[in-house]
Amino acid sequence: MRILLPAFALLAWVVVIGLGGPFFGRISEVVESSQSSFLPETAESTQVSNRADDFVEDPFVPGVAVMQRDGGLTEDDRDWAENLSESLVDAGLAEETASPPVESEDGKALQVFVPMNENTYDEQVSDLRTEMQDTAPEGLNTYVTGPAGFATELAEGFAGIDGILLLVALAVVFVILVIVYRSPLLPVIVLITAMAALCAAIIVVYLTAQAGLIQIDGQVQGILFILVVGAATDYCLLYTARYREALREDRSKATATRTAIRGTIEPVLASGSTVIAGLLCLLFSDLGSTKALGPAAATGIAFSMLAALTFLPAVLYVLGRAGFWPSRPKYDPNRPDAVRVVDPGGVDGLPTVTGKGLWAGIGRFVARRFRVVWIVATIALVAMAAFAPTLQASGLKQSETLIGDSPASDGQDALSAHFPGGTGSPITVIAPDGTQDQVAERAEELEVTDSVAVTANDSPSGSLPLGTAAEEQAQQFQGAPDGANPFAGVEPTVSDGDVQIQITTTVAPDADEAQEAVTQLRTELKDVDSSIIVGGETASSMDTQAASIHDRNLIIPIILVVVTIILMLLLRSVLAPVLLIILTVISFASALGVSALLFNHVFNFPGSDASVPLYAFVFLVALGIDYNIFLMSRVREESLEHGTRAGILRGLVLTGGVITSAGVVLAATFAALAVIPIVFMVQLAFIVAFGVLLDALLVRSLLVPALTYDMGRIIWWPFHRRIDR
Numbered sequence: 034m035r036i037l038l039p040a041f042a043l044l045a046w047v048v049v050i051g052l053g054g055p056f057f058g059r060i061s062e063v064v065e066s067s068q069s070s071f072l073p074e075t076a077e078s079t080q081v082s083n084r085a086d087d088f089v090e091d092p093f094v095p096g097v098a099v100m101q102r103d104g105g106l107t108e109d110d111r112d113w114a115e116n117l118s119e120s121l122v123d124a125g126l127a128e129e130t131a132s133p134p135v136e137s138e139d140g141k142a143l144q145v146f147v148p149m150n151e152n153t154y155d156e157q158v159s160d161l162r163t164e165m166q167d168t169a170p171e172g173l174n175t176y177v178t179g180p181a182g183f184a185t186e187l188a189e190g191f192a193g194i195d196g197i198l199l200l201v202a203l204a205v206v207f208v209i210l211v212i213v214y215r216s217p218l219l220p221v222i223v224l225i226t227a228m229a230a231l232c233a234a235i236i237v238v239y240l241t242a243q244a245g246l247i248q249i250d251g252q253v254q255g256i257l258f259i260l261v262v263g264a265a266t267d268y269c270l271l272y273t274a275r276y277r278e279a280l281r282e283d284r285s286k287a288t289a290t291r292t293a294i295r296g297t298i299e300p301v302l303a304s305g306s307t308v309i310a311g312l313l314c315l316l317f318s319d320l321g322s323t324k325a326l327g328p329a330a331a332t333g334i335a336f337s338m339l340a341a342l343t344f345l346p347a348v349l350y351v352l353g354r355a356g357f358w359p360s361r362p363k364y365d366p367n368r369p370d371a372v373r374v375v376d377p378g379g380v381d382g383l384p385t386v387t388g389k390g391l392w393a394g395i396g397r398f399v400a401r402r403f404r405v406v407w408i409v410a411t412i413a414l415v416a417m418a419a420f421a422p423t424l425q426a427s428g429l430k431q432s433e434t435l436i437g438d439s440p441a442s443d444g445q446d447a448l449s450a451h452f453p454g455g456t457g458s459p460i461t462v463i464a465p466d467g468t469q470d471q472v473a474e475r476a477e478e479l480e481v482t483d484s485v486a487v488t489a490n491d492s493p494s495g496s497l498p499l500g501t502a503a504e505e506q507a508q509q510f511q512g513a514p515d516g517a518n519p520f521a522g523v524e525p526t527v528s529d530g531d532v533q534i535q536i537t538t539t540v541a542p543d544a545d546e547a548q549e550a551v552t553q554l555r556t557e558l559k560d561v562d563s564s565i566i567v568g569g570e571t572a573s574s575m576d577t578q579a580a581s582i583h584d585r586n587l588i589i590p591i592i593l594v595v596v597t598i599i600l601m602l603l604l605r606s607v608l609a610p611v612l613l614i615i616l617t618v619i620s621f622a623s624a625l626g627v628s629a630l631l632f633n634h635v636f637n638f639p640g641s642d643a644s645v646p647l648y649a650f651v652f653l654v655a656l657g658i659d660y661n662i663f664l665m666s667r668v669r670e671e672s673l674e675h676g677t678r679a680g681i682l683r684g685l686v687l688t689g690g691v692i693t694s695a696g697v698v699l700a701a702t703f704a705a706l707a708v709i710p711i712v713f714m715v716q717l718a719f720i721v722a723f724g725v726l727l728d729a730l731l732v733r734s735l736l737v738p739a740l741t742y743d744m745g746r747i748i749w750w751p752f753h754r755r756i757d758r
Contacts (some may be wrong), residue, residue, distance in 0.1 A: 038347075039346070039347035039348075039350045039351060040347075042343045042344060042346075042347040043344070043347050043348065043351075045343075046229045046340065046343070046344045046347075049229060049232055049233045049236075050228070050229050050232050052232070052236060053231070053232025053233060053235055053236050054232060056232070056235045056236050056239050057232075057235060059239060060235055060238070060239050060242075060249075060254060061254075062243075063239060063242035063243050063249060064191075064249055064250055064251055064254060065248050065249065065250050065321075065322075072319075072320065072321070072573065072576050072577060072580060073319040073320070073321075073580060076576040076580070077555065077566040077567055077568055077572060077576065078567075078568035078569065078572040078573040078575075078576045079568075079576070080463075080566050080568065081461050081462075081463055081566055081567070081568025081569065081572070082568060082573070084463055084528070084531075084533075085461070085533075087528035087529070087533075088488045088490075088526050088528055088532075088533040089488065089490065089495070089526075090490055091128065091129055091148075092151055093128045093129065093148035093149055093150065093151065094148075094149045094150070094151055094154040094180055094181045094184070095146065095147075095148065095149070095179045095180050095181060095457045095458065096127075096146075096147040096148070096149045096154065096157070096158060096161070096177055096178075096179045096180070096181035096182060096457065097144055097145070097146060097147065097177070097178050097179035097182070097444070097448060097456055097457035098117075098131075098144065098145040098147055098161065098165065098175070098176070098177055099142060099143070099144050099175070099176045099177075099178060099444050099447050099448050100114055100134075100142060100143040100144075100145075100165075100169065100173055100174070100175050100176075101141060101142040101143075101173070101174045101175075101176075101447045101450075101451065102141060102142075102172060102173050102174065103141065104141075104172075105140050105141055106136065106140055106141060106142070106143065107170065109170045110143070110170055110173050111134065111136070111143070113168070113169060113170055113173075114134040114143045114145065115133070115134055117145070117164075117165070117168075118131045118132065118133055118134055118145045121145075121147060121161075124160075124164070125157070125160070126147070126157050126160055126161045126164065127147045127148055127149060127157065128148045128149050128150045128151075128157075129148045130148075131145050131146060131147045131148065132145055132146040132147075132494070133145075135452075137451035137452055138451075139451060141451060142447065142448075142450075142451035142452065144448065144451075144452055144456060146456070146457060147161065147177075147179075147181075149181045154181045154184065154185065155181075155184070155185040155188050155189075157181070158177050158181050158182055158185040159185065161177050162175075162176075162177050162440065165177070174447070176440055176441075176443055176444025176447055176448075177440065177441070177444060178440075178441045178442075178443075178444030178445045178447075178448055178457070179441075179444075179456075179457035179458060180457065180458055180570055182440070182441035182444060183431050183432075183441045183442075185441070186435055186439055186440070186441050187251075187434065187435070187711070188251070190251075190435055190709060190710050190711045191250075191251025191252070191254070191255065191709060191711070197708055198255055198258060198259070198705060198706070198708055198709060199258050199262075201705045201708050202258070202259055202262050202263075202701075202702045202705040203224055203227075203228075203262065205701045205702065205704070205705060206220075206223075206224060206227075206262060206263075206266055206698055206701060206702060207220050207221075207224060209694070209697055209698050209701055210223055210224070210266070210698070213270070213694045214273075214357070214360070215359075215360050216357055216358060216359065216360055218352075218355075218356060218357075218358055219273065219356055219357060222345065222348050222349070222352075222356060223266055223269040223270075223273070223345070224266075225344075225348075226265055226269050226340045226341060226344050226345045226348075227261065227262045227265035227266050227269070227337070227340070228262075229340045229344050230261050230265045230333070230336040230337045230339070230340035230341075231258065231261045231262065231265075231333070231336075233336040233339075233340070234257065234261055234329075234332050234333040234336045234337075235257075237332050237336075238257065238329045238332060238333075241328070241329075241332075242325075247321075247324070247325040247328060247329060248321040248322065248325050249322070249325050249329060250322045250325075252322060252326075252713065252714070253322055253325050253326045253329055253330075255706060255709060255714060256326060256330065256648075256706075256717075257326075257329050257330055257333050259702050259703055259705060259706055260330050260333050260334070260652075261333040261334075261336070261337055262702050263656075263698060263699040263702035263703065264305075264308070264333070264334055264337040264656070264699070265336075265337035265340055265341055266695070266698045266699075266702070267659065267695040267698060267699055268297075268301050268304075268305070268337055268338060268341035268342070269341050269345050270691050270694050270695045270698065271297055271300065271301060271341075271663065271691055271695065272293060272294075272297045272301070272341055272342070272345055272346065273345070273349070274690070274691040275292070275293040275296040275297050276289060276290065276293035276346075276349055277357065277362045278293075279292040279293045279296075280353075280354055280362040281362045281363065281365055286350060286353040286354070287350070290346055290349070290350045293346070294342065294346055297341075297342065298342060299666060300662055300663050300666045300667070301338055301341060301342060302338065303599070303603045303662050303666060304658075304659040304662045304663065305334050305335070305337065305338040306599060307596055307599050307600070307603075307655060307658055307659070307662065308331075308334050308655045308656060308659065309331040309334050309335060310595045310596065310599055310655075311592045311595065311596055311651055311654060311655030312326070312327045312328075312330045312331040312334065312651065312655060313327050313328065313331050314327065314588050314591045314592045314595060314651075315327030315584075315588060315651065316328070317584070317587055317588050317591060318580075318584045318588060319580040319583055319584055320577065320580045320581065320584060320644070323581075323584055323644060323647070323648075326648075384400065384676070384678045384679040384682060385397055385400040385401065385682070386400065386682050386686060390686075391689070391690075392685065392686040392689035392690060393686055395685070395686070395689065395734065395735075396682045396685050396686045396738075399682070399685065399735065399738050399739050399742060400678075400682060400742065402739075403738075403739040403740075403742045403743045404739070404743055406735050406736070406739035407735075407736050407739035407740040407743060410731055410732075410735050410736040410739070411619070411736065413731075414619045414620060414622075414623045414727075414731075414732075414736075415619065415623075417622075417623035417624075417626040417627050418619055418622035418623045418625070418626045419626060420625075420626035420627070420629050420630050421622045421623075421625040421626040421629060422629075423626075423629040423630070423633060424625050424626075424628065424629035424632070424641060424645075424646065425629075425632075425633065425640040425641055426640070426641040426642065426643050426645055426646050427578070427640060427641075427643060428574070428577075428578040428581075428640065428642060428643050429639060429640050429641070429642055429712060429713075430543035430544075430574075430639070431542065431543040431570070431574060432445060432541070432543055433543075433639045433640070433712065434642075434711060434712055434713070435710060435711060435712070436710040436711065436712055436715060437710050445541050448541075449540065449541050453483035453484070453537050453538060453539045454538060454539060454540040454541040454542070454544065454547075455481075455483065455536075455537045455538030455539070455540065455541065455542055455547065456537060458541075458542035458569065458570040458571070459535040459536055459537045459538070459569055460476075460535070460536040460538065460547070460550065460551055460554065460567060460568075460569045460571060460572065461533060461534070461535055461536075461567070461568045461569040461572075462476075462533070462534040462535075462536065462554065462558065462565060462566070462567050462568075463531050463532070463533055463534075463565070463566050463568070464531060464532060464534060464558070464561070464562060464564075464565040465530055465531055465532075465562050465564060465565075466525065466527045466530055466531060466532050468561055468562050468565070469487050469499055469525065469532055469534055470499065470500075471561045472485075472499075472534050472558060472561060472565070473485040473499035473500035473503075473534070474500065475554070475557050475558060475561065476500070476534075476536045476554065477500045477501060479550050479553065479554070480546075481538045481539050481540050481544075481546045481547060481550050482536055482537075482538060482539070482550070483537045483538060483539045484498065484500075484502050484536075484537045485498070485499040485500045485502065485534065485535070485536050485537075486498050486499055486502070486534070486535050486537075487499055487525040487532050487533065487534050487535075488525065488526050488532065488533040488534075488535065489523050489524065489525050489526055490526045491523045491524065491526075492523045496535065497523060497525060499534070535569075536550075536554075538550060542569070542570045542571045542574075543570075543571070543574065547571045548571055548574075548575055550571075551567055551569075551571050551572045551575060552575075554567050555567045578642075578643045581642065581643035581644040581647070582643050584644065584647055585643065585644070585646055585647040585650075588647060588651075589647065589650050592650070592651065592654060592655070593614060593618070593654070596614065596654060596655065596658060597610050597611065597614050600613060600614070600658070600662070603662065603666065604665055604666070604669060604749075605669070605749070606748065606749045606750065606751075607750060607751055608747065608748055608749070608750040608751075609665065609741070609748045609749060612740065612741075612748070613658065613661045613665065613737070614654075614658075616661075616732055616736060616737060616740075617653070617654055617657050617658055617661065617728070617732070618654070620653070620657060620724065620727055620728050620731075620732050621649070621650055621653045621654060621657070621724060623724075623727060624649070624653060624720050624721075624723050624724030624727055625646065625649065625720065627723060628716070628719055628720045628723065631719070632716065638712060638716065639712075641712075641713075641716055642712070642713045642716075644713075645713060645716055645717060645720070648717055649717060649720040649721055649724065652703070652717075652721045652724075653720070653721060653724040653725065653728070656699065656721075656725065657724060657725060657728040657732075659695075660692050660695070660696060660728055660729050660732075660733040661728075661732075661733055661737060663688055663691075663692050663695075664684055664685065664688050664692060664733055664737065664738075665684070665737075667683075667684040667687060667688050668680050668681050668683075668684030668685075668741070669684075669749075670684075671683040671684050671687075672684075672746075672749075676746070677741075677745055677746040677748065677749070678742055678745060681738055681741050681742050682738070682742070684738075685734070685738045689734065692729060692733060692734075693729055693730065693734065695729070696725050696726060696728065696729020696730065696733075697726070697729070699725050699729075700721075700722040700723075700725040700726045700729075701722070703717075703718055703721040703722045703725065704718050704719075704722040705718070706718035707719070
């Protein structure tokens with residue numbers, strides 16, 4: 034029976050690994066990249082996006098090809114652009130006929146509107162860029178921009194998630210584990226455990242997304258990978274520390290395994306349950322991507338716990354002491370124990386630690402200077418937290434989301450320099466048929482409006498001009514022979530009594546002026562008809578930021594309440610959980626403060642996405658509280674036997690090495706997110722990595738032990754009388 038359970042556990046996980054391996058390559062099949070697809074259904078931009086296909090015969094993603102020559106265009110440039118435009122469909126570079134080249138008024142640039150396939154636009158953008166660079170006349174600068182260009186670059190930024198990101202994370206963790214364990218074998222076992230958990234999580238997340246129950250993007254995918262590797266490794270560290278300790282106290286590896294599991298299962302389940310509960314609070318989000326992260330990441334944490342409590346114990350049971358080679362733990366129940374002796378030699382006769390070792394020394398320091406330690410540590414945290422309000426988390430422009438070169442941004446700059454900046458990314462209005470002239474009138478009152486048109490499938494250009502452009506067209510063809518006017522007899526496309534109006538702006542779609550125009554239109558067009566809705570790329574970005582701010586203000590308090598309740602149940606106390614939550618929140622604010630200083634004055638980031646504080650809070654509070662759970666659950670265990678102050682010191686010294694190692698591992702895995710060249714991922718990587726280290730090295734190692742030591746058994750209030758001292 035002893036061998037059957039480990040054998041069954043190993044067999045089950047081998048099957049999971051075998052099934053999950055192929056899903057690493059398939060998960061990208063269910064990754065969404067459209068920003069509007071993650072917005073709430075109530076957002077105006079979502080409603081506009083949902084109806085976009087009603088007004089066109091063949092849905093497409095807009096792309097804009099831009100050609101620029103500083104000294105002025107040549108005839109060769111114009112001829113080449115004309116030939117390119119005519120050949121795009123045949124070459125598979127456009128979904129339908131592209132527009133003829135349009136020359137700028139200054140004669141230095143050309144633009145071609147290129148409709149691209151909704152499913153393969155990324156390939157078309159890449160191929161078109163290559164084609165233009167290879168065939169363009171010498172000296173002519175070429176770009177592909179517009180929604181298709183930016184979306185392609187964002188997808189390329191996330192392309193390394195299932196490759197380089199995972200490899201970097203595993204390599205970093207392996208190096209740290211080799212240093213921690215001084216063993217080449219145990220790190221491999223731990224990483225295999227983490228990968229087993231990740232395989233199981235990927236299977237479930239893939240099937241859930243494929244069934245349409247959740248929507249995931251590259252952001253969710255990357256965080257899932259990192260979270261599972263980091264959390265599973267942390268839980269493995271806790272188990273291996275207990276197992277090593279048990280092997281030194283018992284000859285039998287079976288008895289040692291049972292002892293280690295009993296000592297590990299409560300803190301791991303408590304920690305994992307807290308993280309899962311915090312993550313599931315993301316289901317209250319208005320954004321589909323944030324909402325999906327909750328169940329996806331919670332699934333990863335659940336399998337991390339399961340793998341650490343089944344697969345790892347089974348492997349180590351089979352290997353026994355050999356699993357720790359060459360530093361095999363020897364059976365020695367009478368060995369000197371650095372924390373076994375605690376005597377009243379501290380301040381005012383309070384307990385202190387006797388023994389050797391780093392953590393024994395830290396325990397003595399805390400016992401000797403407990404009040405100074407927690408006061409100084411708190412002041413340091415508050416000083417760092419004072420800079421948290423300077424974090425510029427009001428959102429990023431589309432052109433600012435990537436780190437490094439961005440051909441789409443360069444193309445947008447060239448487009449804005451010679452043409453209306455909103456070309457290819459107009460503000461889109463859906464209004465009742467018959468109100469289009471009134472809409473055009475209001476739109477032309479805006480300073481940034483270049484042109485207004487209504488969608489018309491029968492038109493050669495796919496639209497009919499409105500407002501001033503319509504008047505100019507009428508004058509142009511006045512008195513012309515029949516058939517000369519290409520728009521004669523063409524009517525707007527009507528769907529369910531509505532028409533689609535597109536307002537091209539003179540500024541780029543991510544410019545502040547474009548956002549102000551959307552806000553003004555949404556207010557003023559309600560006077561024309563209350564059913565009018567305003568969307569487009571600019572509106573989608575605005576609605577995303579608004580939803581992120583709403584999520585931040587709603588979900589953070591919910592997480593605090595949920596985590597506090599769980600801690601109260603775990604620690605059988607009211608005061609201790611409240612203090613731990615307060616300290617964790619201060620630590621989070623400190624991480625934001627330091628990050629704000631570096632982001633603003635060292636890295637010179639243009640700002641931060643509005644969702645960065647929420648994501649950072651989820652991981653730093655849900656994961657950061659882990660270390661306090663590991664510590665305080667052991668402290669309570671020791672306090673019941675030795676008293677609170679002695680229990681605090683014993684808990685600190687016994688868990689010091691493993692919790693610090695766990696913190697370093699988790700910080701390193703999150704730091705690996707920085708290999709993804711997207712501002713959101715790099716900023717999240719730094720905030721979480723720094724915050725985890727701050728929690729593990731300062732808050733958990735010094736501040737919490739010193740403060741609780743100073744307070745004594747009152748920390749367990751209102752159940753403090755159950756503990757003798």
